[in-house]
Amino acid sequence: MIESLHYLPPAGGTHSALSERFTDLAPPLTARQAAIESARCLYCYDAPCMRACPTGIDVASFIRNIHDHNIEGAAIKILQQNIFGGSCARVCPTEILCEDACVRNHDAEGQPVRIGLLQRHAIDNAEFKGHPFQRAPSTGKTIAVVGAGPAGLACAHRLAMLGHGVVVFEAREKPGGLNEYGIAKYKLPGDFAQQEVEFLLSIGGIEIHYGQALGDNLQLADLHACFDAVFLGLGLAASRRLGLTGEDAPGLMAAVDYIATLRQASDLAALPVPRRAIVIGAGNTAIDMAVQLKRLGADEVTLVYRRGFEAMSATGHEIEIAKTHFVRIRTWAAPLEVLLDGDGRVRGMRFEETRLEDGRLVNTGAIIEIAADAVFKAIGQGMAALADPLAPGLENELEHERDKIRVDAHFRTALPGVYAGGDCVAPGQDLTVQAVQHGKLAALAIHNDILSKAEAAWPT
Template sequence: MKDAKGGFVLSNSPLTAGVAAQRLGAEAYAQNFADLQPVLAPHEARVAADRCYFCHDAPCMTACPTSIDIPLFIRQIATGTSDAAAKTIFSQNILGGMCARVCPTEQLCEEVCVREVAEGKPVEIGRLQRFATDGLMAKGVHPFARAAPTGKRVAVVGAGPAGLACAHRLALHGHEVVIFEAREKAGGLNEYGIATYKTADDFAAREVAWLLQIGGITVRTGMRLGRDIELANLQAEFDAVFLAIGLGGVNALHAVGEDLQGVRTAVDFIAELRQTADKSSLPIGRDVVVIGGGMTAVDAAVQSKLLGANSVTMVYRRGKDRMSASAYEQDHATAAGVRIIYGAAPVRLMGEGNVQAVEFAYTHQGANGLELGERFILQADQVFKAIGQTLTDSFIAKDGAKLVKRAGPVWAGGDCATGGEDLTVTAVAEGRDAAEEISAYLKGAMR
């Protein structure tokens, strides 16, 4: 609250009065967390596919990290063979169903679409991809069959997008795969780290179950590297190892008051929300502040609003053009009622036991980096930190450095590896490509 001079003074009332569950009615929760973009109807898909020029040297295909033959699968939809379109997609990206939902297509394939360049309206590649993949998956059909068993065994550590893609491709080549996952469920980022309204109806878990139909893959959950399993033991037991452990650490704000109650990481908040069936049971603040400018920050901010927060403010230390969250995601956040403040950094978090406000300083680029200027205070009874993740907490990382992608019989991929871009589609590509390298290595070892 403010005093007569406009300064901020701490309230004597307990903060917990501002954090509450059941802020909305049951119908509101159901509507707020329903599928953001339902799948296209068959007629809609045919109309959308007819807009494609089927370019021979397609820029959209080049922009796709998994190099899906986009003109081919869209032509297959246009000619009424959507199952064939799905197989075209899955041959390059076995998690094509999830990527159709969460990929920033507006920054990748659709941004370079010829129709976008000429008319400002691209072919709806993402929604067409979902139409094809959802259609085939709904039939319970797995489009690939394993090769003859090779007798080789590979350990995959981490059941996120990179680990799953690697495991599937290795199984396809006939190798036996054991996935070791630290959490209770497989899926990684797809299961725990993405907004619920993007992956409604438990899609992440259903996709994992569908992927495992290839056979030859065993998933062992609750197995953390360095606690339950050791890298040296995996190397001794298996013919190769693929590390896809993600980013377990979370960057700190390094601001006074960061340890106050009501301050938590955005990734933990999103994970809890994803695993809670009754969204009305989740307490949310009246005034929520999210610190960060990436996709995680947007997901945390938007879902805070959907849970019934009165005001939600995202604060990012640099300008709008430097935000890692796409312009589409930023627009989605503001449309949901989230306020975004650019060019401000947290100085201290204020409160007595519980957070009640955050003091920020406007930033500007100086000779030695960002410099702090005028300060302001935002009232907050809940604060989410979303300023990036790191490998610092991993025993195999040194000073937060990412892992090299190959070191002898041990490979690494996804967010934990050098070059990781914090995108599901990039992680899938790295897992798939690592599997091809591992398979070639194993075949060479069989000679």
């Protein structure tokens, strides 16, 4: 996929110099800073920050542990609810979740307690002699998990804790899902994502098979027949199309594909980097793409969105990151045409200005052309096709809501014994922290359903 950019020059500088641009977005707290920050917490009863956390972390309790110099205790409090507490401390939009709910978040205080940085401090500095959680006695049951991303691995870990055996099937060559392939490199630098997975797997009872793609060399019917339950943590692998002529031309590609290549690159200096780039989209992925291009040395990066700033799904914090990197943001412009040069390569895009009329987005007829050596689309993703609708198969029996799998309140799909969670289910916010919660809650539902069946089958 990134081969479509082969004609572009490589990033300027050396791998070592470029790597310095992809260190942590925010430096960690020192022990002294953590002590001072933890002292700001009021340890509220029925803390609003805890209620705002999708995984239900007892924020006040873990911060009190930090204040009392009990780092391991703080980390355990976090990991009990969110086994991906380390990565979520770095990538979670705390500014619209726990920190937004903090009672210190008012003008007189100036800022809320820095919960995300305190969570990172606890996880990064905890020194466990072994895995902090023990497996329950074996139930003799084995569950298949499809997808080794945050939802699938969170489900696998909780099932292992409950005494079940777990076999994870992953399409790629590494585990981690979005954390490994889809997060901006400056948010999860180095091999942090893999270290976190290794820690998670150290509980035991979980095995992973790679190169296994559902609907290709892995069939849901086989999993359903061979395992006591199946959890689908498929993510959203298919990038949506613009629907424009020239969309497959060299120089136009999905932002997520470039980000994945960037995260796996052994030599950043070898990456093709456009001098001028357009990023189409309004979410955090669009911001990640634009900022990383600037860090790689692109001269001019323009993010284009068809609505206004207030409608952008990227958080205000993310938008400020883009602005500090001198990313140009052009709102009220809808993609109209891909402009190609004489060799059939991208040379820019034509947009049509938009506006709201009676609450509806309409085109105005005014045309804008932006020159670019490459265009990256970050307009959302959908689920890849799992099955041929004309062929029989259990995949066809899954109910869908738009382009996601429909589940009930306990993450059960329409197929008995098959559960799903994370970005592939509706409703969903496409947040890592929410995917972790889905996996955890689905594991509890699987466990309870399996025990209920066993009790029903037991002779009276």
